[in-house]
Ligand SMILES: Nc1ncnc2c1ncn2[C@@H]1O[C@H](COP(=O)(O)OP(=O)(O)O)[C@@H](O)[C@H]1O
């Protein structure tokens with residue numbers, strides 16, 4: 001089913017060493033247009049490190065990260081600074097929420113628009129028509145994103161005052177504000193209650209339907225993953241041990257041993 | 267609440283007794299070695315007891331009040347102070363601004379030259395504070411050598427005036443731009459530094475500037491400095507000292523207004539938001555597509571710009587400068603203004619500057635205790651109002667209309 005879809009992200013043999021520790025070991029992964037792909041695996045498997053490598057926070061030891069935006073030429077992402085990667089069209093959220101606590105909710109999203117706008121210092125001081133129009137558009141599009149994630153009522157609150165689940169949704173809105181081709185979500189449901197998780201599930205589906213964004217998410221909530229994502233990649237000790245549809249993953253003995261098995265132990 | 271008070275009361279009594287005990291040999295017993303007799307000053311003991319008790323009680327009372335506020339805040343209650351609510355009222359703001367402007371304009375006409383001179387130095391620190399506020403308050407980049415940029419501006423004017431006879435008005439923007447360039451020069455090597463390292467390097471930069479100015483006789487005339495710098499002339503006319511002071515005062519007022527307008531616009535602009543985001547979380551900021559290097563450099567450059575400009579004015583006001591005016595102490599005072607006023611708050615910085623510059627000026631009698639009072643004020647501030655006099659007020663945005671769009675769509 002994935003064959004006829006346009007391939008958006010292609011990661012080939014990605015390896016990341018921290019001193020003697022190989023946190024990610026030649027992982028190959030693809031995300032196609034319109035996918036909600038998932039990356040799962042026990043804690044410490046190297047999932048977050050994998051995200052950090054493809055978003056430029058770490059420079060991978062080996063491997064290639066290629067982005068193929070539709071109708072545009074291929075971009076090689078490894079070695080780029082994180083802000084360049086975001087400009088190229090990859091946006092992410094963080095496992096341990098990293099909002100700007102002393103900025104308002106709306107301003108947090110407005111920051112996401114930074115790389116798609118361009119007024120500089122002098123134009124900001126003179127504040128002519130062009131800048132005012134740009135500001136208006138930033139506010140408008142940010143507001144619409146807040147409405148999409150259901151936070152418009154909190155637009156002028158400080159983001160540090162939001163409840164946990166709302167903070168996670170705000171991070172998603174902020175990432176979406178950068179107009180990415182691919183949205184990377186690092187454990188978006190962590191710490192959410194079942195109701196919030198259900199809302200999040202809906203939100204992710206809605207984003208996938210309405211926006212031209214593919215999604216790659218790391219998640220521990222198996223119900224969420226099995227419900228919405230296809231394909232699923234499984235990592236353990238830095239290596240990719242399985243990939244496939246939810247059914248294939250559920251039936252894969254390696255996965256049961258590595259991941260699901262561990263869960264029943266715990 | 268009542269048990270709290272009782273508790274505080276008891277503890278304060280213990281503290282006061284303890285202090286009496288500690289200071290007993292110093293304050294009460296006095297040995298007169300001439301007559302070989304011991305003088306008991308019991309009154310001193312009473313004073314120590316009362317003083318320690320009152321201070322301790324006050325201290326505990328303030329702390330428990332602080333605690334209560336925090337509790338209210340945690341429960342999601344109203345945490346804005348009365349001051350903040352007042353400040354958010356636009357009409358009050360405009361009226362207050364109008365009043366202050368009027369008072370500022372008639373000030374030199376009502377008071378004498380001496381008062382105007384003091385006011386000028388306070389205004390100089392307002393601009394310095396607002397400039398450093400960009401670097402430290404908004405962008406969150408520590409700068410312990412800020413006075414160097416001030417010095418760069420002052421020396422630019424002094425030298426350009428001395429060698430090329432350039433006037434004040436021509437040099438004012440030049441000083442700012444040279445300050446800017448030095449900001450970038452400092453910015454490059456410290457792009458990757460954070461925390462302690464940043465503090466050390468910026469501190470060193472400030473020191474280096476002073477040392478170079480002291481020793482590079484060929485350029486800066488060494489420790490003896492540069493004298494006979496021209497005052498600003500008024501459309502080609504030279505003014506008397508008194509008139510010239512008034513003139514400089516008005517220039518300073520204009521410069522302050524200009525600074526406020528520009529920094530206010532910057533603060534709520536695309537670039538200002540990037541500065542604040544960088545302060546809040548550098549990794550999240552870069553992950554949102556903001557070029558950290560450019561943002562940092564612009565923050566240093568713009569901060570330094572104001573110091574350079576106001577440095578020109580400083581040189582023209584004193585007509586004499588030497589490296590001794592640009593010590594670390596100055597950097598520390600400017601930084602204190604920003605921290606005391608409230609990081610990132612324009613109004614806070616202005617209040618902070620007046621507070622820190624005028625108070626010592628009008629309390630000359632206590633000038634020996636200046637540093638002591640300064641330190642104590644800082645410590646108290648950090649405990650009771652770590653966010654500064656005026657805490658972070660952010661721009662709010664109104665947006666209507668997309669609701670219907672969503673409904674239609
Ligand atoms: N900056 C780092 N330096 C050294 N080791 C790291 C670093 N970041 C992650 N690791 C190690 O890499 C491994 C994978 O971590 P991580 O990617 O966070 O796992 P996951 O997100 O799958 O739970 C862990 O053993 C972790 O300790």
Ligand SMILES: [Mg+2]
Pocket residue numbers: 047048049095
């Ligand atoms: Mg992780």
